[in-house]
Amino acid sequence: MSVDALNAVCPYYTMYPLDFPLAVLKRHGKPGEWVIDPFCGRGTTNFAARLLGMPSVGVDSSPVAAALAKAKLVYASPGHVVASARAILNAAKEPADVPSGRFWKLAYHRKTLVELCHLREELLKDCTSPTRVLLRAIVLGALHGPRPKGKPSYFSNQSPRTFAPKPNYAVKFWTERNLRPDAVDVLSIIKARAERYLAEPPPDVEGMVQLADSRDADTFSNVPKASWVVTSPPYYGMRTYLPDQWLRLWFLGGPDYVEYRQPEAQLEHTGAMHFSAEMARVWTNVAKRAASDARLIIRFGGIHDRDAEPMDVLRNSLADTGWVMKTARRVPDADTGRRQVRQFQAAPKKSIAEYDAYCRLA
Known part of the structure; x- marks a missing residue:
């Protein structure tokens, strides 16, 4: 088994591939440099950092995400x-x-x-x-x-x-x-x-995961200065993270039924500009915990029931946060390998293009 096998311990519907953060950090990062993911999901960025000897911090408001991300930073036989x-x-x-x-x-x-x-x-x-x-x-x-x-x-x-x-x-x-x-x-x-x-243990590297709200500045109060922020925030209009994981939430102490109420710790999706402002709070918080030469790389896209242009939403979120977008690259077709929905219900719509945005501190 490969040393990266642990990353697949639990699939996640909105997960991005390990290759994304691994390629970014391998190309430009150095062992010992801290990495932050303020929307860490199942901990893919944190695990990529661990493989490269880079300590990391992950934050997510979902108990399922935090539980999985924590597992990516420990080892037992x-x-x-x-x-x-x-x-x-x-x-x-x-x-x-x-x-x-x-x-x-x-x-x-x-x-x-x-x-x-x-x-x-x-x-x-x-x-x-x-x-x-x-x-x-x-x-x-x-x-x-x-x-x-x-x-x-x-x-x-x-x-x-x-x-x-x-x-x-x-x-x-x-x-x-x-x-x-x-x-x-x-x-x-x-x-x-x-x-x-767990056949092959990954490197023993420092890291921490918090079940918390990245919009709250106190969430990052004890976080070391980071050289990298690599993340993929929720796409505007995507509010079903917790209902879609309701059985795993039950195992973590939640109710034995689907709860559709949106928790306060999740970004609000009441309008594109409001959503951008919500994300801006996060970018501002991580900028305060970033080294002067830090880089922010964001994978972002959209969903079909929102007519806002994803890159406009993202650009608006970066205004006045301390970060400046330098370039954006389209991600190859996101429809490949989408067998999960097809096996249990109707075929999904073709996905909207995703982009990787590369930013630096102003």
């Missing part, structure tokens, strides 16, 4: 992770809270669901050690996904692996196709994944 899972499952009594209802009955075999609840309760009590941080990420990655023809690699009935199926649609989908959940071996799946993702 596959054996320790499996032993931790085995100890939890062997010592567990009947879990206090097992979700019920048509969705849960069809999503997981009863035995599988009970074991997932055991793991959930114990990791909610204590998830501070590297071993448990990695166990949590491995479970999150296996929580839902496609049913293979061979050995099971996910805990759920047929599902997308990058986003959680919505209950009503999923029940209809499974019922019409007479799909019933299999009784899978939870520990075997954890073992296989631990051996896949």
Whole structure:
């Protein structure tokens, strides 16, 4: 297995490829230089920095994102992770809270669901050690996904692996196709994944991840001066990050139903200019924690139900923040490899062009 295997521990619907931050930092960065990602998502920038010996800080307002990003900065052996899972499952009594209802009955075999609840309760009590941080990420990655023809690699009935199926649609989908959940071996799946993702340890590099709001200046108060800010903020109008991850949010202590209310920690999408102003607060905050020769690289695009030009939104967000855009390059076709939506529902629309914007401090 490759040293970068850990980056794939849990897929994320809006993730960008490791090649993006890795190429940027490898080309111009130096070991020891600090990297900030104020919208770190599942920690791809942080992991790229780790591979290159660069310490990093990641910030995200999503509990799922923060949990996955934290796993990208620690290490434990596959054996320790499996032993931790085995100890939890062997010592567990009947879990206090097992979700019920048509969705849960069809999503997981009863035995599988009970074991997932055991793991959930114990990791909610204590998830501070590297071993448990990695166990949590491995479970999150296996929580839902496609049913293979061979050995099971996910805990759920047929599902997308990058986003959680919505209950009503999923029940209809499974019922019409007479799909019933299999009784899978939870520990075997954890073992296989631990051996896949943790076989070769990445470099031991300093790093930190905060579950926080990047618009708040205090979020960066203890962050070292950074030479690089590499990030991809939410695209204007994209507000479904948390509902799309509702099953993983449940495992992290959230409700056992989809919650569509937008948290205060997320950027507001009430208008293009307002959204730009929200992002501007973030760019201003990271500029204050950036070295004089720091660079800011942003991957940004748009979605179909907003008519604002993405690059106009981005340019407006950079005004009066201390950053000046020097150049922008179009990203190659973002539609390649988009099989996740197609396997569970209608084919997605062709994606809107994405750009990489390269900025320096004024």
